[in-house]
Amino acid sequence: MHRLPQGRKEARQGGRFMKLSRRGFIAGVSAGALAAGTARAGAHKRFRGYPGRMGLLHDTTLCVGCRSCEFACTEVNDLPPPTQPVGDTRVFEKTRGPSDKLYTVVNRYGGGAGGSPVVFRKHQCMHCNEPCCASVCFVKAFTKTPEGPVLYDPSVCVGCRYCVFACPYYALAYEYGNPATPRVVRCTMCYPRIIKGQVPACAEACPTGAIQYGPREKLILVARERMRKWPDKYYPELFGENEYGGTSWLTLLARPPEQLGLPADLPYDPLPNLTTNFLSMAPLVAAIFPGMLGGFHAFAKRKQKVAEEKMRQHEAELKRRHEQEIEKLERRYRSQLEALGEQARKEYERRLQAEQKAAAAGGGKEQQP
Ligand code: SF4
Ligand code: SF4
Ligand code: SF4
Known part of the structure; x- marks a missing residue:
């Protein structure tokens, strides 16, 4: 029992x-x-x-x-x-x-x-x-x-x-x-x-x-x-x-x-x-809770500010890199264009000379009756 x-x-x-x-x-x-x-x-x-x-x-x-x-x-x-x-x-x-x-x-x-x-x-x-x-x-x-x-x-x-x-x-x-x-x-x-x-x-x-x-x-x-x-x-x-x-x-x-x-x-x-x-702590917590929430809010706001600042820095860095890249590309294309232009100019001169030679040779033949 x-x-x-x-x-x-x-x-x-x-x-x-x-x-x-x-x-x-x-x-x-x-x-x-x-x-x-x-x-x-x-x-x-x-x-x-x-x-x-x-x-x-x-x-x-x-x-x-x-x-x-x-x-x-x-x-x-x-x-x-x-x-x-x-x-x-x-x-x-x-x-x-x-x-x-x-x-x-x-x-x-x-x-x-x-x-x-x-x-x-x-x-x-x-x-x-x-x-x-x-x-x-x-x-x-x-x-x-x-x-x-x-x-x-x-x-x-x-x-x-x-x-x-x-x-x-x-x-x-x-x-x-x-x-x-x-x-x-x-x-x-x-x-x-x-x-x-x-x-x-x-x-x-x-x-x-x-x-x-x-x-x-x-x-x-x-x-x-x-x-x-x-x-x-x-x-x-x-x-x-x-x-x-x-x-x-x-x-x-x-x-x-x-x-x-x-x-x-x-x-x-x-x-x-x-x-x-x-x-007895409940009223205390109830009293400090808005403060805690306020603290969280301030903390969140501060976090947001820091994040915004970081974002701004990041954007500036991106912009700088972007501009650098464009400059690099421009330089590369400019030199390529210059090279192409040089090639085209040479080709043009070569053809011109060839035509002049051909013309000169043709003129000579015509003078022979
Ligand atoms: S249903 Fe739950 S309470 Fe009922 S005998 Fe099974 S384990 Fe026990
Ligand atoms: S959760 Fe359920 S068992 Fe626990 S204190 Fe509240 S009423 Fe009682
Ligand atoms: S919720 Fe309903 S089913 Fe689940 S233990 Fe409680 S009384 Fe039983």
Whole structure:
């Protein structure tokens, strides 16, 4: 039977285990140092999420690692299908994260030399109740919808990628391969489908029922019931119910979170609360961003001036070379013309002399009767 380590839950509720992710920690420390004095710890109000919002439950004990969800996700998001086909187990040789080509991935855990049973876990944006990506975004490109999904608006995104580094679940990807209009991308929780009353594509495609879609509160009851009924099968805590204020995607764990690639002992306090120092940087960044843009603009203008000057120099050099070439050609043709003229003059003189000789010879003959 799985047991929760002694005092773990209470400590997390009480904030004793105030472990931040590496990113959160770095972000917090650096931002705190930069924005010292402006921090407003505790100013963030606790938001427990919109009532009646939807969620998705992934039960790792039912997942067989078929990756049908990955294929369904690429299809619904107009992405090329995964390069490795269903059934190709080589894909599990390394742990993958969501990318701009795959918004959700399934990874395999266990089954190694230790002989622990194999468990598959699906990974994607968790659609946090209090999304850190939204909190750090100073142009407000992210919105938590009452339905549950966290939406992203690429039209206002300035490409700073704060959100990518702030996400505690490493769920965001940036389209580096799209230099013209790069976006931050991740699971949309199939928002376009769910607002039409449809089920998210991955949940629909899952052949084992490992992904269940429904009102989040109901999914929590379903999960608790399974944990109560089969304590040997499940780790006794539903991942996503409370971590960092809770998420729309919930995961029923066959093993402790740290054995399934998830951070253990996450505080229940929302991450935006814990990174208030970091958030205090947002106004600072917002303030300096126009300056940064101005800097970029000035830099671009200076670059343009330098380029124009270089172009002028280049044109002058071309003109000089062009004139030199013409002069050379003129010299060459002039000498050729002179030579031709000389030849023609000589030929003319030769013919003239010949004609004169012929005339002289003809005149002599005529004088002879
Ligand atoms: S998992 Fe990351 S990207 Fe998704 S809502 Fe939470 S903070 Fe944002
Ligand atoms: S909810 Fe939609 S976007 Fe998210 S992983 Fe499933 S299919 Fe992909
Ligand atoms: S489709 Fe279902 S069973 Fe297959 S990998 Fe995805 S979650 Fe697991």
